[in-house]
Amino acid sequence: MIKFLTKGILRDRSRSLIPVLVVTLTVAMIVFFQGFLTGILNSMFLDSAVVSTGHVKVTTRAYEEESQLLPNDLALLGSQQMMAELSGQYADHFWTPRITFGGLLDVPDEQGETRAQGPAVAFGLDLFSAGSRQIEIWELERRLVEGRLPAKPEEALLSSKLADRLGVRLGESVTFIGSTMHGAFTTFNFSVTGTFNLKMGPVDKNMMLVDISGARLALDMDDAASEILGYKNSLYYEDEEAVAMRTDYNLNHSDSTNIFSPTMLALRDANQMGMMVDFSMAAMAIMGAIFLIIVMIVLWNMGLMNGLRRYGEIGMRLAIGESKGQVFRSMIVESVIIGFIGTVIGTGIGLGLTYYMQEVGLDYSEALEGLTSTNIIMSNVFYAQVTPELFYIGFIPGVLATVLGTMLAGRAIYKREMAQLFKELET
Amino acid sequence: MQNSAVVTINHLLKQFPVGGDYFTALKDVTLSFARGEFTGLVGPSGSGKTTLLNIIGGLDSPTEGTVDVLGKVLDNTSHGDRALLRRKHMGFIFQSYNLLPVYTVFENVELPLILNKVEEKEREKMVKEAVEWVGLTDKLNSRPAMLSGGECQRTAIARAIVHKPELILADEPTANLDAENSHHIMKIMTGLNRELSTSFIFATHDEKIMAYLRRIIHLDDGQISEDERIEHPQG
Structure with missing residues (x-):
């Protein structure tokens, strides 16, 4: 039939x-x-996670409260040990330290006088470690407009918008002017090896990317990090899992009486992201x-x-x-x-x-x-x-x-x- | 099915609910049809001939009385058993042929054998035999759309007889055919009746069919008004 x-x-x-x-x-x-x-x-x-929040992130309670001011004086200390602990405890995530810092970027002329100057937000990413996936998740190779990725701590990438505005050419030096994590005045020269465009609207308007080792030198932040960001290995954000992980971590590691104790935040905890x-x-x-x-x-x-x-x-x-x-x-x-x-x-x-x-x-x-x-x-x-x-x-x-x-x-x-x-x- | 009567009906009453009342379609009908009979149920529209055909075919149930078809008392059988009875022992011929348009003549005729789970080789043999009886051997691979009305009805007849049923029920089988085709069809059916001893019961008011019948049961207002036997049909 x-x-x-x-x-x-x-x-x-x-x-x-x-x-x-x-x-x-x-x-x-x-x-x-x-x-x-x-x-x-x-x-x-993923875009939010890469640039700002991670799928989850660990920072100090004090840093989180003042995070809009990029208060690196409240940053995490002993970041390497903390990274090792997080990697052991949450193996389905990869963890990466980050230093986010702001300041003035000065572009000198041949005589060393200021040719151009402007505010910059810089990210110290782990670009050099073996096994680091920062270049992959930032898609830096694809988003590079010209030049190459940094290979030394004192090399930097500028967003093409920032580079254009300051009139910076590849190979030139720019001077970061800001403060160390201890509150001291600092200047640090970065050589511009390339420019990038994240294609995320105005997000990268003032952005500079350096390796975290360079940021640590500039800000005197040895073994410190503003935040440690965690990403699911698959790169798919799973809200329930992230929230459960954050709750579990904070229950066991966070101390509400100590403003320097670590605290974990899920992507949804970041500004407006929950909604x-x-x-x-x-x-x-x-x-x-x-x-x-x-x-x-x-x-x-x-x-x-x-x-x-x-x-x-x-x-x-x-x-x-x-x-x-x-x-x-x-x-x-x-x-x-x-x-x-x-x-x-x-x-x-x-x-x-x-x-x-x-x-x-x-x-x-x-x-x-x-x-x-x-x-x-x-x-x-x-x-x-x-x-x-x-x-x-x-x-x-x-x-x-x-x-x-x-x-x-x-x-x-x-x-x-x-x-x-x-x-x-x-x- | 040892009984020589293929159908025995006793005091059949069939009523249909109409509004709050009942319409009596058949009243005190007592009849029997012997094996090999070539019978017509004749009467005007609404006389009850199709209702009687329905009840004999197990498509409807009597309100009162008993109907025994091929040794089975129909009012005691389930729908499934009645379907099995129709499938194995009955053939149906409809006024509008009701052939399946996407299948060939061969496949249309084959359907009852598939339902009866006949082996493929045996099916092929039986289909060819049935198609030969109705004279459509050259149309085996044609689809209904390529056939004339007469050829369609001959295909329908082949489909009704292919599994060699004991009883064939035909409802106005010539109503859509011209005179020539009607006679052709009736000749085929009388030949089958003679060769295979298949019993035929027609519901008709077509004079052309009546000329071939050996028994005519006249129905009027749901009752048998005359049961006429014809020794030498004109057809």
């Missing part, structure tokens, strides 16, 4: 090609939509659910219409002795076959599109470059993201909704008055 039904499905385009196309299109849309939303969300979280995480996840869930419901109604309706269209055929089959159960089951088998084929093709197409958008992205730099300031760090390019769930999410509407629609239509088989068959089959 399955062979007989398969022949029918293959020959009857309104029973095969059209339903398969409908399922394929809707599943492809769902997969792509989901992948794109996930990509935007993850990329937004952003909740809003994004809720918006994504709502949009996903609405889209899923619409698609399910479409597929449901298709199953229903398909059943109704074959009313005569079903009547004949009942009359010649096929039981209602047999007819019902054969319709379900058909819808499973159609749903499965459509879902597999649709998932393939959806994954292909998602992968393409993951690699190429949707660039809206022009719109964001117009912004002068923002609290939310967001990439100028929307990237989709291929995640494991995309491989199966399409099966919910693709197979389930098609089968449910058919089952609903199939109820008519059981309700059908057998005594009316001859009359119905006259037409």
